[in-house]
Amino acid sequence: MGEFLTGSACFVLAMVALGLVRILRGPADADRIMAPQLLGTGGIAVLLLLAAATGAPAVVDVALSLALLAAFASVAFVLAKGSPAPGKADEP
Amino acid sequence: MSAALILDACLVLLVLAVAVWTIAARETFPAIAGFVSYGLLLAIVWVRLSSVDVALTEAAIGGGATGVLLLGAAARLTDRAGRRPAGIGLRIMAGALCLAITAALAFVILTLPDPAPTLAPQAVAGLPATGVGNPITAVLVAYRGIDTLLEKIVLLLAVIGVWCLTPDDSWGALPAPWGTARQDDAIVLLARLLAPVGVVVGVYIVWVGADDPGGAFQGGTILAAMWLLVMMAGLIAPLPATSRRLRRVLVAGPALFLAVAFAGFAMSGDFLSYPPAYAKWLIKLIEAALTLSIAAMVGVLVIGPAVRKR
Amino acid sequence: MSLLRDLFTVLMVSAGGFCFLAGTAGLLRFPDALTRLHALTKADNLGLGLIVLGLIAQAPGPLGALKLVAVWLLAQLAGATATQVLARAVRAEGRDSP
Numbered sequence: 001m002g003e004f005l006t007g008s009a010c011f012v013l014a015m016v017a018l019g020l021v022r023i024l025r026g027p028a029d030a031d032r033i034m035a036p037q038l039l040g041t042g043g044i045a046v047l048l049l050l051a052a053a054t055g056a057p058a059v060v061d062v063a064l065s066l067a068l069l070a071a072f073a074s075v076a077f078v079l080a081k082g083s084p085a086p087g088k089a090d091e092p
Numbered sequence: 093m094s095a096a097l098i099l100d101a102c103l104v105l106l107v108l109a110v111a112v113w114t115i116a117a118r119e120t121f122p123a124i125a126g127f128v129s130y131g132l133l134l135a136i137v138w139v140r141l142s143s144v145d146v147a148l149t150e151a152a153i154g155g156g157a158t159g160v161l162l163l164g165a166a167a168r169l170t171d172r173a174g175r176r177p178a179g180i181g182l183r184i185m186a187g188a189l190c191l192a193i194t195a196a197l198a199f200v201i202l203t204l205p206d207p208a209p210t211l212a213p214q215a216v217a218g219l220p221a222t223g224v225g226n227p228i229t230a231v232l233v234a235y236r237g238i239d240t241l242l243e244k245i246v247l248l249l250a251v252i253g254v255w256c257l258t259p260d261d262s263w264g265a266l267p268a269p270w271g272t273a274r275q276d277d278a279i280v281l282l283a284r285l286l287a288p289v290g291v292v293v294g295v296y297i298v299w300v301g302a303d304d305p306g307g308a309f310q311g312g313t314i315l316a317a318m319w320l321l322v323m324m325a326g327l328i329a330p331l332p333a334t335s336r337r338l339r340r341v342l343v344a345g346p347a348l349f350l351a352v353a354f355a356g357f358a359m360s361g362d363f364l365s366y367p368p369a370y371a372k373w374l375i376k377l378i379e380a381a382l383t384l385s386i387a388a389m390v391g392v393l394v395i396g397p398a399v400r401k402r
Numbered sequence: 403m404s405l406l407r408d409l410f411t412v413l414m415v416s417a418g419g420f421c422f423l424a425g426t427a428g429l430l431r432f433p434d435a436l437t438r439l440h441a442l443t444k445a446d447n448l449g450l451g452l453i454v455l456g457l458i459a460q461a462p463g464p465l466g467a468l469k470l471v472a473v474w475l476l477a478q479l480a481g482a483t484a485t486q487v488l489a490r491a492v493r494a495e496g497r498d499s500p
Contacts, residue, residue: 001408001460006095008415008453010102012422013136017106019426019445022438024113024126030492031435032125034442037484038429039132040155041446042422044477045453046136048470049415052460058144058305060469061297062135062151065310067473068290069155069317070480073128075279076160077121078487079324080167276490282483289476 005053009046016042033077040070100140107133120166128159144305145228148297152310156317160324161394168396223372225303232307233375237364241353244346244382247389251342255333258397264334265398276325283325290318298383302372308345308379312386319391330395338388345385349378407459414456421449435492439485446481450474 016039023035044063051059110133114126131154138147178186215227215235222234232240258265294314301307323330331338352374353364360367366374421444428441454474461467 001411003095004412005415005460006099008419010095010099011419012449012453013099013102013106015419015422015426015445017102017109019429020106020110020129022429024122026122028435028492028495029119029121029125030488030495031438032122033488034429034438035125036128036132036159037481037488038425038442038445039129041450041477041481043132043136044473045418045422045450047139048453048457048473050136050139052457056144057462057466058300059139059147060466060473061300061304061306062139062144062147063473064293064469064476065148065151065297065314066132066135066155067476067480068286068293068314069152070477071282071286071484072156072317072321073125073159073163074484074488075282075321075324076163078276078491079279080163081491276487278483278486278490282479285479286476 002053002055005049009049009053012042012045012049016046029077029081033074036073037070040066040073044070103133103137103140107137120169121163124159124162124166127162128154131155131158145226145307145310148305148307148310149313152297152313152317156320157313157390157394160317160320164394164396221368221371222366222375223368224375226301226305226307228305229301229307229375229379233378234366234371237349237353241346241349241364244349244385244389247386247393248342248346251389251392254393254397256397258333262398264332266332267330267392267395267398279325280327283322283327287318287322290314290321294318294383294387298379301379302376308382309386312383313390315383315387316390316394319387320394323395332398333392338392341384341388342392343385345378345382348381352378411456411459414452414459418449418452418454418456421445421452425449436489439489439492443481443485446477446485450477 019038019042020035023031023038026032044066047059047063047066051057051063107130110126110130114123114130117123117126131150135147135150135154138144138150212227215231218235219225219227219230222230224230224234294311296311297306297314298308298311299306301311322328352366356363356365359365425441425445428444429438432438432441451474454470458467458470461470
């Protein structure tokens with residue numbers, strides 16, 4: 001069972017890696033920020049599979065933290081893009 | 093064994109590829125997307141190296157604070173006029189320096205004797221005296237408590253450093269633009285649903301840190317992320333540097349740690365020594381206070397100094 | 403009983419892996435940002451959901467299983483919000499530069 005779960009983790013990681021190629025190419029910034037989003041989900045799946053494969057329940061906590069913070073990069077990206085740059089007023 | 097080996101090989105190649113891509117990216121935003129991805133991959137790498145505590149830190153910092161910090165910095169930089177790429181000489185120098193550091197690290201790791209020198213058996217042997225079951229927590233708060241104490245004071249100095257960047261006329265103004273940005277209802281919903289869950293998870297990570305991977309830094313960073321989230325959603329305004337409440341929370345953890353350290357003279361005859369009967373409870377108390385302070389410090393560091401009023 | 407449980411896990415995890423495959427195929431082949439977001443959500447919802455379902459059968463106890471479900475629910479919330487805000491950003495970008 002452990003071998004199968006580790007193999008599945010490997011497969012999911014490979015799939016996510018392939019997806020990264022497309023996303024990192026863009027063209028828009030919104031496309032690129034999908035990379036951490038996809039990697040977040042894939043990473044959670046990989047960690048859960050590894051936790052079950054190696055019988056290390058603490059690894060589920062790492063997946064839990066990743067899941068909790070999975071939307072952060074996207075939210076911060078949209079806010080940074082959407083709001084006017086705060087540094088503007090600092091310029092001479 | 094073979095599946096694990098393939099997984100590790102995939103992971104190494106992926107980490108290297110994302111790292112190279114991050115450095116090669118010419119624009120700021122793509123580089124940040126690469127760097128955040130790199131952090132997420134590192135969390136998996138640490139799990140594969142059986143360092144779940146470090147993986148938790150990487151997940152909490154890399155998934156939350158780093159992205160917000162870098163994206164905020166990028167947004168502040170976009171309008172800087174006359175921004176030029178570094179000259180070729182500077183780039184060669186930076187490259188040479190990185191190469192030298194990598195070579196030195198590789199040399200040290202490759203020339204380690206086999207088995208590598210380790211204090212792990214001693215750390216585990218001393219665990220019963222501290223009352224905690226996680227050797228990492230024991231190292232951080234008991235054996236090498238002085239390092240952790242100084243580290244938290246360094247974080248406080250960093251906060252003061254960031255506050256020093258405030259322009260004179262906006263001292264006491266609100267730090268980030270988020271409080272005034274238009275509210276996005278999807279982000280508001282996320283903040284309302286996620287923040288309470290996140291606070292529970294953060295406290296849980298600190299609590300299990302006594303016996304399993306986890307601890308004050310990981311939990312505090314998650315709490316900071318939740319604080320940042322409700323500020324980003326515009327539900328609460330960031331606290332200005334002049335806020336007494338904020339300052340009290342910032343110093344609470346290091347102050348309590350220092351107080352317990354000095355009380356060690358009276359209780360068991362030395363700086364930072366815990367009386368064995370109360371060791372576990374003192375460690376938990378320090379961890380709890382440090383969690384709040386770390387959350388406040390990380391939050392303040394990420395939102396940055398006040399911006400000039402328009 | 404144990405064999406049946408393992409079979410269930412293998413089936414569900416394989417199906418989850420297939421969803422990640424489908425998501426990646428979509429990301430590589432779809433023509434624009436909105437359709438790519440659509441592909442991304444398939445990996446988010448179904449892929450992770452099926453893998454979690456399969457792993458529940460292997461969970462050490464009811465609390466361990468509950469934690470797995472919690473991870474999936476949190477990922478759902480994050481995925482839905484991120485997709486929503488990113489889609490809005492993509493639309494806004496499109497309006498700025500037609």
